[in-house]
Structures are given as C-alpha cells and as structure tokens.
Amino acid sequence: MKILRKFKFPARSKSPLFVFTIAGVAITAVTSSSAVSVFRDSTSIHNPNKIATAVEGVVRSSRAIYAITVTVADYKYSLSRLTADSDDYIQSLTEVHARSAKRILKLCESNKGFYVKAGQFVATLKLVPKEYSLALSSLQDQAVPCNFQDIKHVLTSNLGRNLSEIFLSFDEEPIAAASIAQVHHAVLKDHQEVAVKVQYPGLKQNMKLDTMIMSFLSKSVVKIFPEYRFDWLVHEFVKSISQELDFIQEAKNSERIATNFKHNKMITVPTVFWEFTTAQVLTMQFCKGFKVDDVEALKRTNLSPGKVAKVLVEVFAEMIFVHGFIHGDPHPGNILVSPGGKNGFSLVLLDHGNCKTLDEGFRQDFCRLWEALILLDSTKIQELGTRFGVGQYAKFFPVLFTGRTSDSKSGLGKGMSIQERQKLKQELKLLRLEDVTTFMGSLPPDFLTVLRTDGLVRSITLKLSAPQRVRLLAYAKYAVYGLGYNPTSEPDFVEKSMISKSVMLMSYIRLSLILELMELFQGVKKLKHTICTFYGRVVDGITRSVKVSSVASIV
Secondary structure, three states: OHHHHOOOOOOOOOOHHHHHHHHHHHHHHHHHHHHHHHHHHOOOOOOOOHHHHHHHHHHHHHHHHHHHHHHHHHHHHHOOOOOOOOHHHHHHHHHHHHHHHHHHHHHHHHHOOHHHHHHHHHHOOOOOOHHHHHHHHHHHHOOOOOOHHHHHHHHHHHHOOOHHHHEEEEOOOOOEEOOOEEEEEEEEOOOOEEEEEEEOOOHHHHHHHHHHHHHHHHHHHHHHOOOOOOHHHHHHHHHHHHHHOOHHHHHHHHHHHHHHOOOOOOEEOOOEOHHHOOOOEEEEEOOOOEEOOOHHHHHHOOOOHHHHHHHHHHHHHHHHHHHOEEEOOOOHHHEEEEEOOOOOEEEEEOOOOOEEEOOHHHHHHHHHHHHHHHHOOHHHHHHHHHHHOOHHHHHHHHHHHHOOOOOOOOOOOOOOOHHHHHHHHHHHHOOOHHHHHHHHHHOOHHHHHHHHHHHHHHHHHHHOOOOHHHHHHHHHHHHHHHHOOOOOOOOOHHHHOHHHHHHHHHHHHHHHHHHHHHHHHHHHHHHHHHHHHHHHHHHHHHHHHHHHHHHHHHO
16 A cells, blocks of 8 residues: 555556556466466576565566556646646656666566666667657666676586586686676686586576566556556567567577678687587687777777777668668677777677567668668658558658768768757657657567667667767668678678679669759858858948948048
C-alpha cells in the first residue's frame, strides 16, 4: 500500500491505470511461481541457493512493474489536460521525460544485468527523447566484475580442464567488464597472448524471467494506452540479447567480418581460438590499443583524429551499404586504435555478438535512400518512405540522417539556417508521443539496427571533432558502391573487380560533381544577394548624401 500512496491514482475502479496496476499485482504472483520454476529447472550448479535467487527475481520484477506503472501514469495524467501544440505541453513533456528517465535509470541500476543492457540499448537509439539518452548513457561504464571463483567455475566447466593445463598464466583481474561478460588477459601454453571472454553465470535463467516481465509490461501498456507503443523496442532488445549470449555465434560473426575486410589493412579482427571457445567462453587473439574516442591518446601517438574518424565511417559505411552485414554495437569500448604499421594505425574491431545480416532488398533501398538524401530528392525520399512503411514521416529522414530538411538551401554537412530551424521546430511541436512511437514501430527491424549503429558512429566522430561532411560523403560513396554490388560475388569485390570499381567510381564522381554544382549554385545565389544588399546600401548612402547636400545648398 505504501507504494501505491506515492502516486495519486484515479478513484474510478475501472480506469485503465487501475486495471494496469491490478494486472501488475497479478503478474507479480505469476512471476513468483515462474521464478521458482526457472531456477528449479536450471541445470546450472553455480548458485546453490536457488530459493534466494528466485526471491531476487521476484523483487526485480516488482521494481520493474512499479517503475513502468508510475511512468505511464506520469505521462498520462501530466499531459491529459494540455493541448499538444501548446508551449505548456512542450514544457510539461520535457519535465515528464526527465522524471521518467531518472526513474528508468534507477531501475536499471537496481536490477543490474539485462536491465543495464536494456538501458544501454535504449540510450543508443537516435529517436528516443534526449532526456533518456543522456540519463541512460551513464550505464555504459557501470558494469561490476564478477567474483573470479565464479568465473573460474564457468571456465573449467566449459573447457573441461583446469586452467593450469591450458594457460601458462591467467590474470584474475579482468581487463574489461560489461553487462553480460568480462574479459581476462592470458597466455596459452604456446606463449600466444589471448583475451578470454567469460559469460557471467546464471544469465540465461535471469534472461527468461527478465524478458518475460519486459514483454508483459510492453504489451500491457499498448493494450491499455494504445498511444504508447513500445512493444517493438522490447522485441528488438530480446532478439539482440539472445544473439549476444551465444559466443559460438559471436566467433562466427567475427570471422565473417574478418573475411569481409581481409584486403583492408586498416582493419584488424582478432583471431578466434576454436579449441578454447564454447557458448560461454570465447578465446581470441589479444590486441593492444586504446579506445577510438581517446583524443589525448591519439595526440600522444601523433595520430590525426580526423583521419581515424574517416577510416571509422568508411568501415561502417562499407558494412551497411555493401556487405549488408553490420556490427550492431560500435561503442568506443568495442573499437580500439592500434598504433603502428605501414598506415600508422589500424582499427581493432571487438565484440561481434550483436551483428546482423540485412535483408538484400532493404540494403538496396537504403542505398537508394542515401542517394536521394544527398541530392535532396524529396519525391524519391517519400517513395522510399512508403516502401519502408513510414508514409508521411519520411519527410523527417533528411533531418534524421543529414541534419537538414528536404527543402534546405544549406550545403551538405553545414546544418540548417535559422529560418529552417524555426520551421522545423513548428512542425515538431505538432508531433505527439504517439506519432514518434508509431514512426519507430513502423520501421523495418533492419532500419532500427542501422539507426542505432549510425547513431553510435556519429557520436564517436563528433568526439573526434570530424566535420559531419566526412560521414555524409563516405555514406554517399558506399551507397553508390552498394547499388552496384553483386551479392553472389566475394565480399571484397570492390578491391578485386577493376571493372566494377571503375563503374562505381564514375557514379560516385558524378554524384560528387552534382553536389559541388549544387553548392556552387547556392554560393553564387548568396554572393548575388550580398552584392545586391551592398549595392543597395551604397545607393541609399549616396542618395542620402545628395539630399543632405541639396538641403544645405538651399539653406
């Protein structure tokens, strides 16, 4: 009862919120039996106190139900008496976003595990309110390492031998810790340095319970409040996290990316040691380097942040537009800069658990979309928006990806004018939360994957102070390449097929020339306007001087 008193619910017993709260109580009871069942059926011997673990599951579920119930109520009743396009509505919405983001952050910090992973997932989505992305981004570095004895148990049970039989040395202190695993430095018997990624014990059991609760909450919210559609978000997260728990699949993903970039000397993908790799343990080549966004380290090693940013965006552009197989979690901890070599450095790509193969039809359409975005072809953008299932919301694609509107007069990568910003602000004021969730829910799953990856890459390039134009031109270049890609050929077709490369290069040069001519035309128009303004002021000045002289002579 104390929990319910913290928020004033409507007195009507049949209100949607009352129903939702009662459903929450019911699901807590179901959760209790489910939690016990999950851990009773588990074959894991890591945690002997399964009753305590089941109780913890119920507590975690209760926290989630309470947090989501109060959050939905906050949105519903804080905005219910306000007009959607009013300034009061915008102000109240911002305040509710901030309160709710703090509430969800507290939930993730309390429940840890998959909730931290879910918070990180939401923080990287480009279209969530900035209050959420700012608050939840703090979860990126909050993983707490697991006790080494528990990690050692996972290692020996998976590898079937004592550590001393496999390794010359094994550092007990992890070199990295994340929400589902931690990484240890070790040396094999043949003196090969390796990084050993070990999954935290009991994760699969926790996942069953946590995802069940997340799914229930998202479906309940949609049924009771249809305008708050976040079920797509949970669905995408569950798919993503399920893939990440299989280290065998991660190793295969790693080898596929290594094959795709085998002719690119700027990219390093650690070699997998299959003899010491299982579903819960991944052993790979140890690669030295520092985080890609560590500007101070780049300066110490005399490396250009701009050059690193250019290589980074070209790598991910090639993944998205050409290979159609992308690394879905390119945050700075998963991309290292390794100084040395003929080119001065290479990028080391780590953590391939969240990789995705794009549908071939989607890949082709996304290439066409980027060509249209660069040229501001609003007709083509709308046509592709209809194909992607977002209809009228396609007009926001240029803002979303390039930072300018479809009728913008600004050059590529130069942002919007004051007038364009004001017009966009007025259009956005008319959007309701329902419009945003409908837009996100209508997008194909592949689009959401690309959006998330692009958002992470963009945040890194911003930290490296690279002009937005670098990313936009790289995407344009590989979008043109992607349209000429034959998926039945080898992944490194760009390097191996001189004819294909020449044809695509000519297409890219054509696109670049069009861009330059467009910007030159805009520049000439601005120059003309400046000259006319200057000429007008000179004429006005002369006219006023003549009038003053005439008056003086008369006097």
